[in-house]
Amino acid sequence: MKHLSEEDLVLRYYSEPPRGAGVDEHLATCEACRVNLVSMSRVLDAMDGLEVPEPLDGLSSRVWQRIAPQLAASRTRWWTDWFAPRRLVAVAAMAALVIVAFLAGRVSQRQTQMAGLSGPVRERIMLVAVGEHLEQSQMILIELMNSDSKGTVDISGEQQRAQDLISENRLYRQAALRTGDKSVSNVLDELERVLLDVAHSPSKLNSAEFEQIRQRIAADGILFKIRVVGSNLREREAAPVKGRAL
Amino acid sequence: MEQSDAAAVAQARAGDPDAFRVLVERHSHHVFRLAFRMTGNEHDAEDLVQETFLRAYRQLGKFDGRASFGTWLYRVAANCSLDLIRLRKRRQEQQVPVDEEGRQLAVAAAAEDPTPDRLAFSGELNRLLAPALDRLSPMERTAFVMRHYEGMCIEDIGRTLGVHAGAAKHSVFRAVQKLRQALEPAVNSAKS
Numbered sequence: 309m310k311h312l313s314e315e316d317l318v319l320r321y322y323s324e325p326p327r328g329a330g331v332d333e334h335l336a337t338c339e340a341c342r343v344n345l346v347s348m349s350r351v352l353d354a355m356d357g358l359e360v361p362e363p364l365d366g367l368s369s370r371v372w373q374r375i376a377p378q379l380a381a382s383r384t385r386w387w388t389d390w391f392a393p394r395r396l397v398a399v400a401a402m403a404a405l406v407i408v409a410f411l412a413g414r415v416s417q418r419q420t421q422m423a424g425l426s427g428p429v430r431e432r433i434m435l436v437a438v439g440e441h442l443e444q445s446q447m448i449l450i451e452l453m454n455s456d457s458k459g460t461v462d463i464s465g466e467q468q469r470a471q472d473l474i475s476e477n478r479l480y481r482q483a484a485l486r487t488g489d490k491s492v493s494n495v496l497d498e499l500e501r502v503l504l505d506v507a508h509s510p511s512k513l514n515s516a517e518f519e520q521i522r523q524r525i526a527a528d529g530i531l532f533k534i535r536v537v538g539s540n541l542r543e544r545e546a547a548p549v550k551g552r553a554l
Numbered sequence: 555m556e557q558s559d560a561a562a563v564a565q566a567r568a569g570d571p572d573a574f575r576v577l578v579e580r581h582s583h584h585v586f587r588l589a590f591r592m593t594g595n596e597h598d599a600e601d602l603v604q605e606t607f608l609r610a611y612r613q614l615g616k617f618d619g620r621a622s623f624g625t626w627l628y629r630v631a632a633n634c635s636l637d638l639i640r641l642r643k644r645r646q647e648q649q650v651p652v653d654e655e656g657r658q659l660a661v662a663a664a665a666e667d668p669t670p671d672r673l674a675f676s677g678e679l680n681r682l683l684a685p686a687l688d689r690l691s692p693m694e695r696t697a698f699v700m701r702h703y704e705g706m707c708i709e710d711i712g713r714t715l716g717v718h719a720g721a722a723k724h725s726v727f728r729a730v731q732k733l734r735q736a737l738e739p740a741v742n743s744a745k746s
Contacts, residue, residue: 315723318727347734354683363583367600450721450724452720454719
C-alpha cells in the first residue's frame with residue numbers, strides 16, 4: 309500500500325485542497341498514516357502555545373513619534389527609494405563586480421598589485437551578491453518544479469525574472485572564472501543554461517512541454533548544486549577573510 | 555464620526571500626515587501581533603511595526619483599493635518581516651556555521667528535557683517553540699506564520715509574498731518538517 313506523503317498530511321491538517329484524491333479514504337483504512345497525522349498534528353497544535361505578549365502601552369504613539377519626521381522627508385525626497393539599503397547593496401555589488409573583473413583581467417601581469425587591492429570588504433560584498441543571486445534563481449526553479457502542470461501553464465512571470473537574472477549571472481560567472489573559483493563558475497554556468505531555457509521557452513506551455521522544462525531542471529540536479537554552493541558561500545562569508553578569490 | 559480607512563488613505567495621499575496617523579493608531583496592534591510571531595521578540599516586533607508604516611507610507615501610491623487597507627498593510631508587514639528575518643539570519647549564520655545547525659537543533663531540543671508538567675506551562679513551551687521557529691529559513695518562517703497563525707491559504711501567501719503558490723506550499727512543508735524534527739520527541743513524550 310502506498311502511504312500518504314507528508315505533504316498530503318500537511319494539506320489535510322490545514323484543510324487545503326488535497327494534492328491527490330482519496331486522502332480521507334486512505335486515512336480511514338491506514339493505521340500508519342493516521343498515527344503519522346496525529347503525531348504531526350500534536351506538534352502543530354503545540355505551536356499554538358506560542359503566546360504573543362501585549363505591546364507596551366502607547367505603541368502607536370511611539371511608532372508615530374518615530375516615523376512622523378521621516379514621513380515629511382519622504383514626501384519631498386521621491387528619490388529616497390533609490391538609496392534604500394537593499395538597492396545600495398546591489399549597486400555596491402555591481403560596482404565591486406566591475407572592479408573585480410577589471411582587476412582580475414590585469415592580474416596575470418600585475419599580481420602583486422592585485423594582492424594589495426584585494427580587500428575583505430569587496431569579497432564580502434561579492435559573496436552577499438552571488439548568494440542573493442543564487443537564492444533568487446533557486447526560488448524561480450522551485451516555483452517551476454512545484455507548479456501545477458495540468459492544462460496550459462503560463463510561465464511568463466518566471467520567464468521575466470529568469471531573463472532579468474541572465475545578464476547578472478553571466479557577470480558573476482565571468483568574475484568567478486577569472487578568479488579561478490571553479491565550483492561557483494561551474495554552477496553559474498549550468499544555471500545560466502537553465503535560465504536561458506526558461507527565458508526562451510514559449511510563455512504558455514502544454515503539459516508535455518512544461519514537463520520537459522521540469523525534467524531539464526531535475527536532470528541537472530541544479531537545485532541541489534545551488535544549495536550546496538549557496539551554503540559554501542555563506543560559510544565563506546562568515547569566515548575570516550585572508551585574500552581569497554571569489 | 556470615525557473616519558474610514560479609505561478616506562484616511564485618500565487624505566494621507568493628498569499630503570495630510572494626521573490622516574496617516576489615524577491609520578497608524580488603528581492598525582499598529584494587528585501589525586505587532588504578526589511582527590512578534592515573525593521575529594519572536596518585542597523589541598524587533600516594534601521596530602518592524604515602525605518599518606512597516608514607513609514603507610506603507612512610501613508605497614501609498616501603489617495601494618489601489620482593491621483589497622482593504624488592512625489587508626494591503628498586512629502584505630507590506632509580511633514582506634518587511636521577510637526582509638528583517640533574512641538580514642537577521644544572515645548575521646546569525648556568520649556566527650553559527652551552517653553544518654552545526656542540525657546538531658544544535660537536536661541538542662537544544664534534548665537539553666530542554668521537557669516533562670508533561672513542564673510543558674503544561676506555556677512559558678516553558680515557548681522556550682522550545684521560539685528556537686525551533688528561529689531555525690526556519692526566512693521564507694519558511696514567513697509562510698508558516700501566515701499559514702498557521704494567520705490562517706491564510708497557500709494561494710494568498712504566494713500572492714502576498716510575490717511567489718508562486720508552489721513555492722509558498724514548499725516553504726510551508728519544509729517548515730513543518732523542520733518543526734516536527736525539532737519538537738516531535740518533546741511534544742509526544744509530554745502527551746504520552
